Amino acid sequence: MNNDLFFSPDPIVRKNARDLYESIKDLPLLSPHGHTEARWFAENTPFENPTDLIITPDHYIFRMLFSRGISLDSLRIPRKDGSRMEGDPRDVWRLFAKYFYLFAGTPTGLWIREELRTVFETDIPLNEKNADLLYDHIDACLKDERFRPRSLYERFNLELLSTTNGAAYDLSWHENIARSGWKGCIVPCFRPDDVTDIGRPDWLKNLGKLGELTGENTETFSGFLNALRKRREDFINLGCNSTDHGVKSPWTHRLSEKDAATIYTQALRGKADDEDQKVFAAHMLMMMAEMSTEDGLVMQIHPGVYRNHDQSVYDLYGGDRGADIPVRCEYTRNLKELLNAYGSHPNFKLVVYTLDETTYTRELAPLAGYYPAMLLGPAWWFNDSFQGMKRFKQSVVETAGFYNITGFVDDTRALPSIPVRHDFSRRIDADYLAHLMVQGILTQQEAEALMPELAYGLTKKVFNREGKLR
Amino acid sequence: MNNDLFFSPDPIVRKNARDLYESIKDLPLLSPHGHTEARWFAENTPFENPTDLIITPDHYIFRMLFSRGISLDSLRIPRKDGSRMEGDPRDVWRLFAKYFYLFAGTPTGLWIREELRTVFETDIPLNEKNADLLYDHIDACLKDERFRPRSLYERFNLELLSTTNGAAYDLSWHENIARSGWKGCIVPCFRPDDVTDIGRPDWLKNLGKLGELTGENTETFSGFLNALRKRREDFINLGCNSTDHGVKSPWTHRLSEKDAATIYTQALRGKADDEDQKVFAAHMLMMMAEMSTEDGLVMQIHPGVYRNHDQSVYDLYGGDRGADIPVRCEYTRNLKELLNAYGSHPNFKLVVYTLDETTYTRELAPLAGYYPAMLLGPAWWFNDSFQGMKRFKQSVVETAGFYNITGFVDDTRALPSIPVRHDFSRRIDADYLAHLMVQGILTQQEAEALMPELAYGLTKKVFNREGKLR
Amino acid sequence: MNNDLFFSPDPIVRKNARDLYESIKDLPLLSPHGHTEARWFAENTPFENPTDLIITPDHYIFRMLFSRGISLDSLRIPRKDGSRMEGDPRDVWRLFAKYFYLFAGTPTGLWIREELRTVFETDIPLNEKNADLLYDHIDACLKDERFRPRSLYERFNLELLSTTNGAAYDLSWHENIARSGWKGCIVPCFRPDDVTDIGRPDWLKNLGKLGELTGENTETFSGFLNALRKRREDFINLGCNSTDHGVKSPWTHRLSEKDAATIYTQALRGKADDEDQKVFAAHMLMMMAEMSTEDGLVMQIHPGVYRNHDQSVYDLYGGDRGADIPVRCEYTRNLKELLNAYGSHPNFKLVVYTLDETTYTRELAPLAGYYPAMLLGPAWWFNDSFQGMKRFKQSVVETAGFYNITGFVDDTRALPSIPVRHDFSRRIDADYLAHLMVQGILTQQEAEALMPELAYGLTKKVFNREGKLR
Missing domain, CATH: 1.10.2020.10 (uronate isomerase, domain 2, chain A)
Incomplete structure (x- = not known):
């Protein structure tokens, strides 16, 4: 790799960036959230x-x-x-x-x-x-x-690789790996959108599978909640550290149990409307947070994307075809109920991501700089880039500090790009810290202490792999 | 001109910026959108x-x-x-x-x-x-x-200068120039806001003129559409490359022909309300896009300005008095219908501008980086500035790439400022590319290939003057 | 202090930044808005x-x-x-x-x-x-x-220190200082939120005090307005230069006198609702602006904060506990009535602050670059930081110019941090100007003339301490 890729032109900053980078470039990689497939590592075929x-x-x-x-x-x-x-x-x-x-x-x-x-x-x-x-x-x-997949995992010096799987996803590939005796750590992340979004065309089908997998009666709302609890346990037994929620809006709102059950029943009958879908999603975020306080799974929210914007491409080719476009997102009011209920809970961690960079200084950094449970995920998706990462750090650190953000999360589906993505993040962070050092904002000692935290330590603590954040 | 205006302090970046700039500073100027007057060049008086x-x-x-x-x-x-x-x-x-x-x-x-x-x-x-x-x-x-105007055009090394004219505008100055044998290329841009915005006080008057100019019966909606088609042809015959739409919102929505005709008739009777104005504007954007797929005019949208914010100045002095203030703008949802209908049409190009920089990374770059027809116009109006251009490139290129943006568009009404405006854009682009080169993001070869595209080539292709984008 | 704190790594920029900074670092400090307490200086105890x-x-x-x-x-x-x-x-x-x-x-x-x-x-x-x-x-x-407080004031080279006080606040500490013969200039800023926000739980209590302090009948709306006028005069007699308004939204709207009085009466009876609260606040901003045109107090607006976001902390510990989170803010439409009525008034100055940085280029700089009365306050609260100040200047100056912004305003409640805060602002401005100089955007003469204006002169003129802005 180009020895100075991304580093500032200024020779003193560059020198410091290089030193900081050298000090951490060989640390193991943690990939606590992404979209690779367990099957690759189970089968290990070329x-x-x-x-x-x-x-x-x-x-x-x-x-x-x-x-x-x-x-x-x-x-x-x-x-x-x-x-x-x-x-x-x-x-x-x-x-x-x-x-x-x-x-x-x-x-x-x-x-x-x-x-x-x-x-x-x-x-x-x-x-x-x-x-x-x-x-x-x-x-x-x-x-x-x-x-081969396992060799790549090892060569990449990965310490953890998390896939992302629906609540109704059959975990047998993960079980297969666990039983295989291979040392690689391939864990699932629990993403229950497939059963919490009552607006999905495949919702009933997913509910059915969830019922089968758990033996719970998903015809009732309480049965559904039990099934979710059991399923979280299944994931945890395979090393799962976190949940993920790809909601349209981060709105959180607790319904009475009766109201939630009523909407659920309506949905089972195919009679739930858009408003029901919205309010049920808001309620389920509250329920997922509550379950996280019980079982310790780190809760992640990835909101604010208009999926499948190009209808004719969606009709022919399906989702994940590049036509997902971000929309404006609001956090201050939307997260209030969740943060008021669980934002100071000692057993809860909420990692929030955004594609709406306007919320960095205005909403997300002030929230993360206040609520003990809340942490900011790194620059996401389109913003997982040189300028995007710079804007993220320049916007959030002054208000939230370095210790209310997580380290890098690659979120990739392209396995061979993983080491490169981590390397980019480490380089950009090194350059960022070097700048602050040369401008007198950080002491050398501070910069040297922060570098391994950003490259490795914070992610490890946030995702419950070792150490404690507080 | 100051040899190093806008170039970075760093000596290596500066050296590279200077070299890149020198390689293109004498390329001709393309001014495919602006507000100079054809009369100046027709009369050519001091x-x-x-x-x-x-x-x-x-x-x-x-x-x-x-x-x-x-x-x-x-x-x-x-x-x-x-x-x-x-x-x-x-x-x-x-x-x-x-x-x-x-x-x-x-x-x-x-x-x-x-x-x-x-x-x-x-x-x-x-x-x-x-x-x-x-x-x-x-x-x-x-x-x-x-x-004199023609001498300035020649001295400025202009290759194209587009004025902006209403559908009801009499093109005789342009005809006069065309007949004069002068080599200068002064073309009109078709901006039909004067007849598509049914809320304008001069709408009926403009409709009347449009009827006269085309011989169509603008008392009916179909006659109105025919008149627009003819008028576009008149503009094209004088070298017109593009249309422009200064809408309040970029909302696009197709009405049934019957509903559109009903609103049109209501408006003729002075009975259309604000909601009618809005939905008719949304429909007319769809119609203009459709006509562009037929006649190949590049469609430009300049939305999101609160015009004439200072009522008492407007009452006394009229419009264009400096009191136009931007407002928040939304593109993902608003452009959906238009992009779903025409965003992949092989004969369509849509150039979108904004004064709401929050949409750069969140909406515009993702949209332009997906839909074949969509391109981003450069930093507009208040943002046609050193920092504004830097923010634009830093925000959109990583997601949309360099080839989904147009080159510079000066949009000026100040004729003698044209070469300076282009020069600024070329300098700022050279410095931007030099930075990317020195930081290892672009190879020297890539930067050298991109420089003339940004200064000249992309604009020429986007505005159908030569070459193809795809 | 680190001699080069915040200065750019580039040696030429740094040299120029240092020179500019040296030329103004010993100018007196003006603190026209903040949250220190007059009592400290009245009592002057350790x-x-x-x-x-x-x-x-x-x-x-x-x-x-x-x-x-x-x-x-x-x-x-x-x-x-x-x-x-x-x-x-x-x-x-x-x-x-x-x-x-x-x-x-x-x-x-x-x-x-x-x-x-x-x-x-x-x-x-x-x-x-x-x-x-x-x-x-x-x-x-x-x-x-x-x-001791007075010694610190003197050591800090303060020339003016403004506290912030409600309309119902007893000004005796300020009177005490005025009578004491001490040379320090501790003045109040008039912040009538305590009596203009009819939604506050302590509103009636505050009204009562206001009545007592002024001898006006605050049971009627006209008595209330008279009381406000008198109270403004009381503040002015103690050196007050400005008012401040911590509104949820910057919406301004004039009610008829009758409608305003009706809402006021409803509120006295405890029957005003959220909508009443909103519209009354909008009306009171119009009234405060009108009074400012009469008595010359500079009007400040600090909008867009969701106060006390963490309900359980608020219930136990009260306000100002760190849980105030910004929300999206709109200025173009919201300030229209006020700016149309008073934006060109020769005796009026409106200083607007924001925590929503998206409004810098889109709304605030265009408004301030047009309306004679409007000026932009510096980067506020969370954005009173190295990156925040850079973003502010880089976003607003190109459109509003340097002379439509105020100099630094520290807004602190931490007395011993005042000199440091001013020093940071001066350093960051020096570096900013040095950059513009080295890039050829400002001449050396321009940069040298702007430096003392940003550090001292503009604030002095804006807050009516000396000189005139126009």
Whole structure:
């Protein structure tokens, strides 16, 4: 990796950034939230080919190609019905290589560039001319034992890798890994949106599975709550540290048990409307927080995304196709009930993320700088970038301090990009601390103490892996 | 011009910025959107005097003087009834010179300073003491052939200059230029707000003119649509590349033809209310997009301004008096219908501008980084500034990439400031790219390829002047 | 103080920043808005102990400790009923010292560090080990004549210190100081929220006091207005320069006299609802502006805070406990009536503050860059920080210019931090101007002229202490 990537031009800042970075660059990686698949590590079979490893599953990549007029079919993105354009994955790779210049200056472009360098160990630049050369090189790598999922986990120096799974998700891949004796720590994160969002088309189907998995009667609201409690326990037994909630809005509101049960029953009958969906989601956030105070799972909220904005693409190709667009988000009023109820609870931690950067200084940092339970997740998704991470730190640290934010969380579905993503975060943090040092805001001692916390320590404490935050 | 204006203090970044800037500083200027007047180039008579050239038409200038208590009358701003304080334009210039220190650190101050240097070729600083000296100097220039409108166009190395005109605007000045044999390319931009905004006091009058100009019966909605189609053709025949829409909100919504016709008829009878105005505007954006897919005009939207905020100034002096204030703007939900209908259409381009910078990372960059038709216009109006342009690039490029934004668009009504405005944009872009290079984010090759695109190439492609975007 | 604190790493910028800073660092301090107490200067008795001087009154400090799980009781924060945990203030100090690392990178951390250095003249770093040493050192200082309130005022080179007081506040401490012959200038700022917010639980009680203090019949709306006018005069007689309004929203709206009186009467009967409260507040802002045009008090608005977000802490400990969280704020539409009525009045000045930074470029700078009466207060509260001040200047100056903003306003309740706060602002401004100079945006002459204006001159003119803005 470029020894000075991201570091400031100023030679004194750069020198300090480099020293800080060197002091932590070899610390293990913690990946407490992301979208890789347990199956990969259970089966440990080689990845198919460069295209299906790098392009097809990653909407960060194909959305940009689509935005300049390249069709999803020509990229062989699978359709909802499972079908897929015929053709050679190599042709997709060639298209990608030809248009790779579109990614100049984007995090995706940098991830790919550095992933090729450090994971696939090649300096050949990705462009139209080199398309086949690189395809063949990566393809050969994938046939090598060193590039099987478990080997990658080990080479990447991962200490923890969390997948994200619905309440109705069958955990057998995780169980399989646990039984296998392999030392890797692949844990699930409990994301019950599949059963708490009564507006989902697959809600009833998911409820059914949840009932089967737990033996609880999900025809009643109390049965449903019991099933959730049991399911959380199942996840915990497989190493789960946290829950996650991908809600439209972070509104939290406790209903009476009777009112909640009434909405639930309405929903079972297919008679719940949008308002019911909203208020039920608000109530379920309260319930999930309450259960977290009992079982200690760290609660994460990822709100404020308009999913599947492009209806015709959704109808044909389904979700996660790059058409998820953020919307304005409000936290001060929306989180009030939850924070008033549990924000000072000694056994509760709430990690909040946002795509609405206007809330950094105005709402999130003041809230995290007050409530003991609340912590801020790092710059998320589109903002998991050089400028995005700088804006995050520059906006929140002065009000919330360094100790009310978590360390880096990669949130990726692209396994081979994990070390690069962590490396970027560590570099950007090192440069940020070096700046503060050179400007007299932090002493050298403070900067040196903060560096490993940001790179590793805070994440470990926040996600209950070791140590205590308070 | 100061050889290093805007360049970073760091010597390595500065060196690279200078090299990048030198490589493109002499490229021709494209001005595909602005508010100069075709009449100037048709008549090609000398500008009257320094005050009427530089101060009176430019609300960027007189709003700042007004803000520190200088009355519009003392600046001889014309009143709505056409009257104007008596007095010598030189006195207005003296006031301007005396208070020019108010513009320290503002783009307007820098434009004036550099315009004096490069267009009027004088280094005398503008202040109270030098007021007369500079007035006389500029006045003498204006009497020189070199300062006539066509000469300025040529000296400025303009390749295209677009005016902005209503649907009911008589294009005879443009026709006159076209017939004159002069090589300058002065084209109109089609801005039909005068007939699509049924809330305007002059709507009926404009409709009448539109009917006359096209021979269509604007008493019916279908006649109105036909008139618009014809009018677009008239504009296209004079070189028009684009439409522009100065809507209050970017809300887009298709009505049934019957509902649209009903509102139109209500409006003709003077019975349309605010809600009708809103929904009709939303429908007309859909219609304009549809027509763009047919005739290829690039559609521009400039939303989110509260016009004429100061009622008493509006009553006396009319619009464009500096009292237009931005308001919050929403794009994700508002543009959904339009983008779902036309966002992937191969013959459609939508350029979106904003004064609400909060939408850069949250809404606009994600949308532009997905929909093939959508592109982002540069930092607009108040944000057409050093910091404003930096914030724009730092916010949108990481998500949308460089190839989903247009190059610079000056949007000026101050003809002599055009080269300076372009020069500023080129300098700021050069410095931005140099930074990315020195920090390892762009390779030198990438930065060198992007520089002419930002300065010239992207604008040319986006506005259909040459080449293709996809 | 660290000679280069906050200055840019670049040696040329740093050199210029240092020169600019040196030229103004010894100018007197103006503190036209804050929350110190007149009693301190009237009585001039020594401060009790380090804890009660530095920790207990300062929610900036104890909110951060609370956020990492330290209870308000263990910090001996007084409860609503006046009671307080028993214990030694030294124990609180020890807790503070132990957890002082939480403040790394925050303005509060820097204020404390530099306050220890410059006011208490010690370089011993604050940490667990040094807790007692520092406690004893400060405690010894406080017993010294040099650390009594009046001595501090003089040592700090204060020229003006404004407290903030309700309309029903008894001004006898201020009168006492005025009569004492002491040269210090301790003036009140008129903050009538206690009687203009009909939703306050203590409203009737405050009205009663207001009646007593003025001899007016506050049972009628016209009597209430007369009382306000008289009270403003009382404040003015004690040197008051300004009013302040801590409204939820900056909405301004004039009611008919009859409607206003009706709501007032309803409120007296305990029958006003939330909507009444809102509209009455909007009307009272109009009335306060009108009175300002008559008596010349500078009107300040501090809107957009959700007070006492943590209900259980509020119930037990009362307000100002760190749980005030900003919310989104709108100015363009909300201030329209006020600015249309008084925004160009020659005897009116309106200083607007915000915690919603999204309004800087979008609303506040455009408004201040147009209306003669309107000025922008500096970065407020959470944003009174290194990054916050940079964002403020970078966002507003290009549109509003330097002369539509006020100089620094410290807004503190921590007396010994005043010189440090001003010093930080002066340093950050010096660095900002140096940057603009080195990048060619300001000439050296412009930067040198602006420096003392930002440090001293603008504040003096805005708050009617000397000179005129227009």
